[in-house]
Amino acid sequence: MPRTKMNPKGGLTGSKHFEKPEVPEATPEKPNMENIAERIKAKFDSGRETAQTVANGVSAVASGVKNAANGVKAVRRAFGGGSPLVTEGASEVLDQAKQIASGYGVELVDVKGHMSSDPYEVDDSLGEGYTAKEANEKKLKIQRQNNKLDVRLERIKQKRKIVSIATEEIKLVGDLIDYATTGIETATKVVNNQIADTNYQLKQSKLEESEELLVQQQIRTQGTINLTEGVRTEWDLKFKKKEADNKRLELEVEGALRQNERKLEEIEALLLAD
Numbered sequence: 001m002p003r004t005k006m007n008p009k010g011g012l013t014g015s016k017h018f019e020k021p022e023v024p025e026a027t028p029e030k031p032n033m034e035n036i037a038e039r040i041k042a043k044f045d046s047g048r049e050t051a052q053t054v055a056n057g058v059s060a061v062a063s064g065v066k067n068a069a070n071g072v073k074a075v076r077r078a079f080g081g082g083s084p085l086v087t088e089g090a091s092e093v094l095d096q097a098k099q100i101a102s103g104y105g106v107e108l109v110d111v112k113g114h115m116s117s118d119p120y121e122v123d124d125s126l127g128e129g130y131t132a133k134e135a136n137e138k139k140l141k142i143q144r145q146n147n148k149l150d151v152r153l154e155r156i157k158q159k160r161k162i163v164s165i166a167t168e169e170i171k172l173v174g175d176l177i178d179y180a181t182t183g184i185e186t187a188t189k190v191v192n193n194q195i196a197d198t199n200y201q202l203k204q205s206k207l208e209e210s211e212e213l214l215v216q217q218q219i220r221t222q223g224t225i226n227l228t229e230g231v232r233t234e235w236d237l238k239f240k241k242k243e244a245d246n247k248r249l250e251l252e253v254e255g256a257l258r259q260n261e262r263k264l265e266e267i268e269a270l271l272l273a274d
Contacts, residue, residue, distance in 0.1 A: 110125070113125060114126075
């Protein structure tokens, strides 16, 4: 705790009658460290001024940040569409919470009213109160009501368990349906496999039939090729026979002409002889 500086004129009143001579206070000798600091300060004064300039700059930046924060707060206060919880104090928010509770029918205790009453007098705000019998009856009734509520709560929990079991059962039904569907899809794949195998065998049979038809066609083609030479010879002979027939006919015509000429000569000779 700092020592109170006494008035040199005497006492606490400062009266001249009690003026006392001033006694110079002894100045303690500064430690060596302070002397060293002063020498360093004098030697590096320019460095200190530079550091002070930097410190002033930092202080200015900090002030700017603080002013900017205050400006944002002012903007939020002026913005009508924002939430009031951004700027309101804790007590104001607590009052809003109490209003919400009152809306649900909760009657809150007036703590300040009860605390400010005379501690040696009866708190009239609490009413006449109950006798021990009345209090026990009400507490018993409340306990019975709590038991009833506990039963209802347990019943609700039981219903939730039933719903959970029913939900899991429905999921199980879905899983079984998925299982059955997967089985049908697998069986369908087997049928498709058999269809593919049958189609493969059918294609093989058609290929074999086509190969046999090809062989037969090749045989017919070879037979036709073999007949070609005989047909050629046949037609060559037919052509030669036709030529011979034509030649014979020519000779017959030529003989007939010559016979006719002889007949004419005989007739002419008979005519001339007459």
